[in-house]
Amino acid sequence: MSSDVTDSPAGSATDDVTLADVLEVLGKVLGIEDRVLTFDAGTPLFGDVPELDSLAVLELVTALEDRFAITVEDDELAGGLLETAGSLHAFVSARAR
Template identity: 80%
Template sequence: MSSDVTHSPSGTATGGEVTLAAVLDVVGTTLGIEDRVGTFDAATPLFGTLPELDSLAVLELLTALEDRFGITVDDDELTGGLLETAGSLHAFVHDRAR
């Protein structure tokens, strides 16, 4: 089985590694907060803290993450902890991209 990995400047690294920076790039682009996302780290709270991340934006963000990293997010995986912090979102995407 061959591995077709699409490389982007801040997307997946060789072997499909998903970085926090790549996930935050998607967050920034999707929510229109590119000017602020550069200050985020793994402990940065997301849902409930970012006014841009409302229920509609959650769906847009998850769709963008699915497209960027080739993952699938099932409805039953949408728990409060998923979007609690940038780190929890990164961990979720990283685990799915394997």
């Protein structure tokens, strides 16, 4: 992937991970860059965004891991991680500490 996917250095402070950063990755992975501009923290994701199927989840997780220098374990994909854009942002922010 090109270096423009990682704008901030690995290990950056949690405050540096914005919802917009997470949505940018989501938009690129799903090919919906125009639609994510309308997303906010309450926007439902898995089950509501048709492009976010099980294969796309794996691509998204890999892209988030690369962009924010985090690790996501398989068992963490269950629960509310992908419930809303806000829950995904909160997870990534907590991991990027």
